[in-house]
Each structure stands twice: as structure tokens, then as C-alpha cells.
Amino acid sequence: MPQDSLLGPVHKAVPEGDNRERLVCRDCGFIHYQNPKVVIGAIVTWQDKFLLCRRAIEPRRGYWTMPAGYLELNEGSEAGAKREAWEEARAAIAIDGLLAIYDVPRLSQVQIIYRAHLTEPDFAPGEESLDVKLFAWDDIPWSALAFPSVHWALHHHRDSVASGDFSARGRVG
Amino acid sequence: MPQDSLLGPVHKAVPEGDNRERLVCRDCGFIHYQNPKVVIGAIVTWQDKFLLCRRAIEPRRGYWTMPAGYLELNEGSEAGAKREAWEEARAAIAIDGLLAIYDVPRLSQVQIIYRAHLTEPDFAPGEESLDVKLFAWDDIPWSALAFPSVHWALHHHRDSVASGDFSARGRVG
Numbered sequence: 360m361p362q363d364s365l366l367g368p369v370h371k372a373v374p375e376g377d378n379r380e381r382l383v384c385r386d387c388g389f390i391h392y393q394n395p396k397v398v399i400g401a402i403v404t405w406q407d408k409f410l411l412c413r414r415a416i417e418p419r420r421g422y423w424t425m426p427a428g429y430l431e432l433n434e435g436s437e438a439g440a441k442r443e444a445w446e447e448a449r450a451a452i453a454i455d456g457l458l459a460i461y462d463v464p465r466l467s468q469v470q471i472i473y474r475a476h477l478t479e480p481d482f483a484p485g486e487e488s489l490d491v492k493l494f495a496w497d498d499i500p501w502s503a504l505a506f507p508s509v510h511w512a513l514h515h516h517r518d519s520v521a522s523g524d525f526s527a528r529g530r531v532g
Numbered sequence: 533m534p535q536d537s538l539l540g541p542v543h544k545a546v547p548e549g550d551n552r553e554r555l556v557c558r559d560c561g562f563i564h565y566q567n568p569k570v571v572i573g574a575i576v577t578w579q580d581k582f583l584l585c586r587r588a589i590e591p592r593r594g595y596w597t598m599p600a601g602y603l604e605l606n607e608g609s610e611a612g613a614k615r616e617a618w619e620e621a622r623a624a625i626a627i628d629g630l631l632a633i634y635d636v637p638r639l640s641q642v643q644i645i646y647r648a649h650l651t652e653p654d655f656a657p658g659e660e661s662l663d664v665k666l667f668a669w670d671d672i673p674w675s676a677l678a679f680p681s682v683h684w685a686l687h688h689h690r691d692s693v694a695s696g697d698f699s700a701r702g703r704v705g
Contacts (some may be wrong), residue, residue, distance in 0.1 A: 366559070366560035366561070366562075367557065367560040367561065367562035368562060379604075384540065384557075384560060384562065386539070386559060386560055387539035387540040387557060387559055387560070388539070388540065389539075389540035389541060389557065389562070389564075391562075391564070393605055394567065394569050394570070394602065394603070394605070395570055395603050395604070395605060395607070396567050397567065397568055397570055397642055429567065430567070430568050430642065431552075431567075431568070432566055432567065432568060432640045433637045433638070433640050434568070434637055434640075435635035435637045435704050436633060436635050436642055436702075437635070437702065437704075438635075438637070456699060456700075457630075457633060457699070457700040457702065460609060460630060460633075460644065462608035462609050462610070462611075464606045464607055464608045464611070465606070467605045467606050467607075469570055469603065469609055469644070471633065471642070471644075525699045526629060526630070526698045526699050526700070527629075527630040527699070527700040529609075529610065529630065531608050531610075
């Protein structure tokens with residue numbers, strides 16, 4: 360495979376019939392249409408506790424997160440949230456509703472976060488996790504959370520339960 | 533530009549460190565990671581009427597839709613819904629909340645649909661519309677709606693207003 364960094368869809372050009380610059384390959388003509396990515400995840404509870412995973416991979420290895428990851432092709436968003444809970448925490452979850460949508464335009468990312476609960480209190484670290492635990496609110500490792508959206512989602516969850524207002528929250532991060 | 537159809541990222545292979553088949557280019561080594569696409573849109577009202585656009589483009593040219601389209605890179609979902617309302621209906625809108633998330637895994641599409649209202653009763657067809665109109669519920673051209681999600685969103689909007697329950701709806705289409 361050639362190592363020349365000018366190969367591949369790395370040249371900016373406006374394709375015919377389009378109105379924005381895209382990355383094109385001058386060699387094979389491929390146009391690389393880039394789109395925002397969808398992250399799906401869930402705040403998962405068991406009784407009054409919250410399921411968090413300690414990341415085994417970068418970025419933020421060693422920090423705690425809710426089960427979440429990129430939506431795959433031909434996958435629904437609830438199905439994706441269940442898959443991530445299984446992959447990261449070997450947890451079977453049931454979806455209770457939509458918690459929030461977080462926009463991170465800087466990263467071209469839309470996060471769709473559900474409220475969910477464990478269907479039974481069984482879990483274990485998946486390949487991408489060092490550890491998985493249930494935390495009471497006051498025991499959550501706030502200073503060791505992996506991403507701002509983990510903070511937002513935990514607090515939005517608490518607000519929803521406290522107020523009884525389960526309309527979806529939004530935030531631009 | 534070579535016309536050989538075997539050029540470009542058209543070969544299936546599992547990249548090193550990955551666990552799924554991706555499309556790769558044997559010529560330049562580019563890996564084409566494909567992801568689901570995000571559609572953003574809004575059910576836009578003015579008093580008790582609904583803003584719909586008659587499509588000037590395929591698919592479903594001549595049929596009626598809510599303002600909606602693909603989220604762009606580095607764009608938030610609410611900002612995207614406002615942009616589409618402007619592009620398709622020359623309408624300035626204010627977002628009232630999230631109406632629904634529709635998953636269409638068959639098309640690898642996630643639709644994020646907001647509730648919104650016109651900030652003033654001014655609108656006109658944009659480039660992608662033949663016509664734009666406000667319809668009372670009973671006058672909506674039900675048999676000439678462009679997509680199933682337009683039906684779903686109009687009915688979910690009506691249900692939300694009637695019940696006072698503004699939690700986000702979901703549906704897998």
C-alpha cells in the first residue's frame with residue numbers, strides 16, 4: 360500500500376452539483392462525504408444506584424463513564440444503547456425513556472442518552488472496561504469522570520427524577 | 533481520474549485493531565468508516581396551524597414535508613433544524629423542545645425532530661420547495677405527505693399538545 364500522504368481523499372474540492380467543499384481522492388475520484396457522528400448511551404440505574412464503567416481504552420483511560428459509544432450502521436439508537444451496555448458492562452438493560460440530547464458541534468457529535476435500568480443486578484467489565492460498579496449518588500467519583508457529558512447526564516437524570524419532568528434535556532457542549 | 537470500478541474504498545476487509553468489515557481502498561489504503569446519518573427537522577406551528585413544504589426535489593418531489601434535512605459537520609441539532617426551516621421555507625423559527633427521535637435502521641438514519649413555532653408569520657418557498665403553506669389540522673394533505681415520519685411527527689405533536697405530556701416520542705421505522 361503506498362505511503363504517500365497525498366493519496367486518499369485528502370484534497371478539498373467542491374464536487375459537481377454540490378455547494379460545499381468535500382475531501383476527494385485525485386487518484387480514484389472517491390468523494391469522502393463526512394457527517395456528524397451519533398453517540399448513543401444510557402444512564403443505567405439499579406434501585407437508587409448508578410452503573411458506571413472505568414475505561415480501559417483511550418481517550419480518558421482509567422476514568423469513569425456511562426456505557427456509551429458510536430451508533431453502528433443499520434442500528435436503532437435504543438438498540439445501540441443496549442449493545443454498548445452489554446459490550447462495556449456485560450449488563451442487560453431496559454430503556455425507560457430519552458434522557459437528553461447533547462450537541463457537541465466542535466466534535467461534530469450528537470449524543471443521544473437514554474434513561475435505563477438493569478433488568479437484573481448482574482454486570483462485569485467488558486473488553487473496553489477495567490471495572491464496572493454501582494454507585495450511590497454521594498459515592499460517584501465526580502473528579503474522575505471521563506467526559507463532561509457524564510456529569511450532565513447524571514445531573515439531568517437526578518433533576519428528572521426529583522421533578523417528575525421527564526421531557527428530554529438538551530445541551531450544546 | 534481512473535474509471536476502473538475497483539478503485540476507491542470498495543473492498544471489504546477488517547482493519548487491524550477493528551472487529552467489523554469496512555470498505556477499504558487497495559490503492560491508497562484509505563478506510564471508509566461509514567456511520568449512520570442524522571436528519572434534523574421540526575414540526576413548526578403558527579397559532580393552530582402547521583407549516584409544510586412541497587418538495588421541489590427528489591425523492592418525493594411534489595409531496596409535502598416538514599422542514600428537515602441532514603445535519604452538517606460542526607452544527608448543533610437545534611441550529612440544524614433552524615437552518616433547514618430557513619433553507620426550505622424562508623421561515624425564522626424558535627425551538628420549543630424535542631418532539632421525537634425516529635430510528636430508521638434500514639436507512640442507517642436517526643431523525644431528531646423538534647417542536648417549534650414561527651417567530652413571525654412570514655415564509656416563502658426556498659430552493660428545495662415548490663410551495664410552503666400553513667395548514668389547519670383538518671386541511672393537512674394526508675395522502676400527499678412525503679414520508680412516514682411526517683405522519684408520525686404531526687400525530688406525535690398533536691398527542692403532546694392534547695395530553696400535556698411533552699416527553700420525547702420514539703419510533704423505529
